[in-house]
Amino acid sequence: MLAMLTAPLGIFSGLITPVQTAVNTRLGRSIGSPLRASLVSFSVGLLAMLTLTLVVGPYPLVPASALHGPWWMWLAGVFGVTFLTGNVLLLPKLGSLKTVIMPVTGQIIMGLLIDMFGWFGTQRQPIAPLRIAGTVLALAGFLIAVAGVKPRNHVNDAATGQGSGKTSNLSTLLWSCVGIAFGMCSAIQTALLGRLGVALQSPVKASLASFTVGLAALALVVAVKDRTYSLGDAPKKGNPWWMWTGGLLGATLVMCNSYLSAHIGTGLTVMLILLGQVGGGLVVDRFGLLGVPRRHVAAAQYGGIAIAAIGIILKAM
Template sequence: MLVVMVLGVIAGAALPLQTNVNTRLRQSVGSPFLATFLSFLIGTATLLVATLAMDGRLPGPSAAAGRPWWLWIGGIFGVIVLTANLFMFPRLGAVQTAVLPVTGQVLMGLLIDHFGWFRAAPVHLGPTRALGGLLVLVGVFGAIGVADRVFGRAGGAPTGSSHGAGAWLWRLVGIGGGALLASQTAINGRLGVALDSAVAAALVSFAVGVVALLAILLATRTPWQMRRVDERRNPWWMWIGGVLGAAFVFANALLQPILGTGLTVMLILLGMMLGSLAIDALGLLGARRKKVTMFQALGLLLMIGGVALIRLV
């Protein structure tokens, strides 16, 4: 079980790496939608090869027979959250754009387990699990530097317009986006059980995302281009975002039936924070190096404690 939990943390750490990689890809192609589409396309190709290698076949149309419709929409949820974040960032700033979806993920993950939504095995939300979820949430706030900003140690208030009724609507969108991500984890896990293959479930999720993103590109008439940034050669690693994303979705589909949605979400969040702080501390993939603060380290400890409480139930 410990090995499986470590895999969840590693999968979570892949997400901030993917964000850095896709950010660099966006600089070369000029559009966030095009960068994400290319990332999804590469991820789909990776999962196609992996599915053929591991299963020896691809899921056919007959796989949909008798299955609930919601098994096939996990990829669309990911695209919705991506699009929402693009609009939230300039309106709410970086901190709220990061915190609000996490809030939705934690709450929805625990609720899915408690009520057995998406045919998940029910796990009662008792005081211990609730406290564990709260510790993870507080730990995330610390790990992304909210406390540093409150105490004036990280540049003051976040950027972006965060006042008025419109801002509160976008905050609800952020929380709802996090809930969709937790739902995606549960859906892909259940799809993996239905197809008897976690890698095939990840392939379906990515393929649906590719189709949705292609529709967005066509609707927005996004130009297709490739350019050099500051006349420097484009780094090879800007193309691996899709591989990292494929590994993340595969891990979700693999772990959810074993650990449940709530614990899977918490482990992934812990991995995300660890990966983000490692990128900042080491300056990985072209990121600017930043010192890890006391509040961030304390936040990670709280997250570990919260995961441990949830695991004890």
């Protein structure tokens, strides 16, 4: 029953993701780097969460339950940055389609494993055929919904230039496995956010902690990869004001993640967010929102969303 009541919140959280992606893409175009755009987004999110935490509390800001909690729960932000950086690394290696499909696969698999074995302090959920079937059905639906985004001849658009024969196939296979691993990092972040939210007695404070650690990790990544923190043309006049709001959207998503994971489990949280994310992405593509080029959305993609929704219902039963 709780899963059904919180389902709209999970879907809403997922809907934030394609909007945030479009916003950060616009910012990245002005800055000249997706990583530096994410760094700005993290900074804005951190300031928003700090302000909200100081206003709403509860106090003390770090209760004893958090001080005596497991050290690994503070690494939620690190796993989030790993997932973010992974997408940047995967795109030139796998192409846009597999860069979406592989992490989604990893998210769902890891979410299922976390629930089954009660990893990261989550409540263990018994293995049931209906839940397994729901997970498989949801994964199939998401893959159908995503696979229609680009034509088949573009599936290996990045891999085709990496050589030929066994070397190219092996490279693609290895990067595909890496993509699944990056997706698993996202599911782990969701579980850690739930654990952190319980320890800090607030999803808002959990978000603040995640953004603080994540910002430090991302700043290190930018220093190594970009070797500059320049904002490029972003501060100049003529740029839309909304391109600076990605951090606010991200903060909202992280808060919802923390709350949902603690109440309905990691696996179901991941699936609900993916439902909103993929469905929202199709809407953004279909209508060309926020400066995103309009793309045709096939009927099969809508069918994939419906299949995924049925799978999620089975998973929740």
